[in-house]
Amino acid sequence: xxxxxxxxxxxxxxxxxxxxxHPQIKRFAAKRGKDPGEVLLDRTFHHSSMISLARAGYxxxxxxxxxxxxxALLQVLETPLNWEGFLQVFVHxxxxxxxxxxxxxRLPKNYIRFVGLIEQLFDQRRVPSDGxxxxxxxKSTLPQLIKKVIPDRIVGFSIIGKxxxxxxxxxxxxxxxxxxxxxxxxxxxxxxxxxxxxADEMYRIDREGLDSSIVAGRFVYDCEACLGVVNNRIRxxxxxxx
Amino acid sequence: xxxxxxxxxxxxxxxxxxxxxHPQIKRFAAKRGKDPGEVLLDRTFHHSSMISLARAGYxxxxxxxxxxxxxALLQVLETPLNWEGFLQVFVHxxxxxxxxxxxxxRLPKNYIRFVGLIEQLFDQRRVPSDGxxxxxxxKSTLPQLIKKVIPDRIVGFSIIGKxxxxxxxxxxxxxxxxxxxxxxxxxxxxxxxxxxxxADEMYRIDREGLDSSIVAGRFVYDCEACLGVVNNRIRxxxxxxx
Numbered sequence: 344x345x346x347x348x349x350x351x352x353x354x355x356x357x358x359x360x361x362x363x364x365h366p367q368i369k370r371f372a373a374k375r376g377k378d379p380g381e382v383l384l385d386r387t388f389h390h391s392s393m394i395s396l397a398r399a400g401y402x403x404x405x406x407x408x409x410x411x412x413x414x415a416l417l418q419v420l421e422t423p424l425n426w427e428g429f430l431q432v433f434v435h436x437x438x439x440x441x442x443x444x445x446x447x448x449r450l451p452k453n454y455i456r457f458v459g460l461i462e463q464l465f466d467q468r469r470v471p472s473d474g475x476x477x478x479x480x481x482k483s484t485l486p487q488l489i490k491k492v493i494p495d496r497i498v499g500f501s502i503i504g505k506x507x508x509x510x511x512x513x514x515x516x517x518x519x520x521x522x523x524x525x526x527x528x529x530x531x532x533x534x535x536x537x538x539x540x541x542a543d544e545m546y547r548i549d550r551e552g553l554d555s556s557i558v559a560g561r562f563v564y565d566c567e568a569c570l571g572v573v574n575n576r577i578r579x580x581x582x583x584x585x
Numbered sequence: 586x587x588x589x590x591x592x593x594x595x596x597x598x599x600x601x602x603x604x605x606x607h608p609q610i611k612r613f614a615a616k617r618g619k620d621p622g623e624v625l626l627d628r629t630f631h632h633s634s635m636i637s638l639a640r641a642g643y644x645x646x647x648x649x650x651x652x653x654x655x656x657a658l659l660q661v662l663e664t665p666l667n668w669e670g671f672l673q674v675f676v677h678x679x680x681x682x683x684x685x686x687x688x689x690x691r692l693p694k695n696y697i698r699f700v701g702l703i704e705q706l707f708d709q710r711r712v713p714s715d716g717x718x719x720x721x722x723x724k725s726t727l728p729q730l731i732k733k734v735i736p737d738r739i740v741g742f743s744i745i746g747k748x749x750x751x752x753x754x755x756x757x758x759x760x761x762x763x764x765x766x767x768x769x770x771x772x773x774x775x776x777x778x779x780x781x782x783x784a785d786e787m788y789r790i791d792r793e794g795l796d797s798s799i800v801a802g803r804f805v806y807d808c809e810a811c812l813g814v815v816n817n818r819i820r821x822x823x824x825x826x827x
Contacts, residue, residue, distance in 0.1 A: 385695075387695040387697065387698060408694075410694050410695055410696070411694075414656065414659060414694075417656060417796070417798065418660070418798070418799065418802065421795070421796050421799065422795075422799065423791055423792075423793075426793070452650075452652050452653075452656075453627075453629040453652055453696070454652070454695070454696035454697070455629065455696070455697075456629060506819040506820055506821050506822075507819075507821055508815060508819075508821065509815075510810070547819065548815075548819070549665055549815060549818055549819060550665075550818040550819055551665075551668070551818075553663070553664075554659070554663050556659065556660070557660065557663065557664065557802065560660065560799065560802045560803070560806075561802070561803075561806050564802075564803050564806060568752070573750060573751075573790075573791060576791055576792040576793075577748040577749075577750075577789065577790070577791060577792055578748055579748050579749055579750065580748075
């Protein structure tokens with residue numbers, strides 16, 4: 344049993360070429376001793392330069408939020424499910440890169456360090472660059488990732504999906520051997536039609552949209568319950584000892 | 586029913602006076618246009634100056650991690666449990682301040698913005714400073730907070746507590762009317778003896794210590810299950826319609 348959790352259409356991208364000459368971007372990059380093409384797009388710092396991106400037709404309301412990926416990864420990697428080897432985590436980005444996350448990674452908890460690490464990854468395609476890499480990045484579409492992983496079920500979470508309790512969805516997912524789960528890692532909007540067509544089912548788990556990190560964390564926790572992961576990790580008097 | 590979730594002994598503090606003259610701190614504060622006494626202590630940026638704190642007897646392995654509070658708050662505030670009014674969140678700090686978090690707050694997702702907000706809070710004791718404040722900070726010990734909230738049950742999570750499934754702990758907590766839960770918001774070490782003595786029970790929910798944000802997020806999710814929160818938020822064919 345191996346669950347592939349994919350952060351899909353993630354708002355994780357380098358500053359697009361067309362705004363690398365923008366004064367705000369140039370100042371920001373210079374301050375960090377980097378080239379404008381080497382820094383991650385971040386709404387918090389690049390809001391005004393992103394407006395010209397919008398004019399050029401970019402879907403900026405979905406872009407420039409590395410914090411979403413960071414927080415979602417923190418909720419899934421340091422968990423019993425991952426420690427016990429049931430989880431395979433991928434980050435698919437809006438520019439069609441796929442990052443494979445080694446389950447042994449200890450991701451920086453600090454956001455600034457995380458951003459630095461991802462910028463290094465965009466530059467070198469693997470970190471650490473020598474030996475067993477903990478993060479690896481390849482140009483890859485979602486269909487290409489699916490072709491590689493060969494999941495036997497693909498389920499996505501989306502506010503436009505079928506209403507269902509997350510726990511019920513997870514139970515159905517855990518009946519498969521190599522299920523794959525799509526969780527959007529962008530601030531607003533929906534999966535593209537293309538992405539939606541890849542999923543066997545799409546579910547809505549609350550009236551409101553929930554943050555990616557919350558959906559991801561809850562899904563992982565429910566998987567642990569379904570698979571009885573914690574039962575083997577703590578001894579509870581009156582449970583196993585009876 | 587109102588659950589008080591308290592982040593306890595949080596590693597959220599201004600740079601202590603004794604190292605405000607340290608070159609690293611002075612540089613860091615100047616870069617941000619602040620006085621050294623106005624910036625939050627952050628291990629990522631102040632590691633070398635914290636070594637002199639250790640020499641002065643400070644428990645530095647527990648200090649200087651605003652990211653822990655930030656991530657834990659993100660996991661509890663943007664949830665159905667909070668939206669439905671079952672949750673009251675407090676942040677108790679190692680220097681005995683207590684921050685009351687208004688459940689209506691939309692916390693900055695970006696870490697840098699969060700740090701700026703908390704620095705403003707340390708300075709002005711409420712933000713926004715005019716009108717209905719979303720964060721309020723008072724000098725207060727944990728016993729003083731308890732005296733104010735008057736919980737009918739206090740449960741803490743700690744690696745040195747009694748082993749139990751989180752779900753079982755949460756079910757027992759939800760039988761009370763005004764339960765209070767302690768979640769440590771520091772990177773290493775344990776609750777002080779004083780804190781431990783305030784809790785009716787302390788539970789260990791995994792073999793390994795889990796991040797505060799993960800414990801907090803899972804507890805909130807389990808509360809939603811116990812209280813049937815989501816049942817009223819989505820319509821599921823075959824469930825309510827039957």
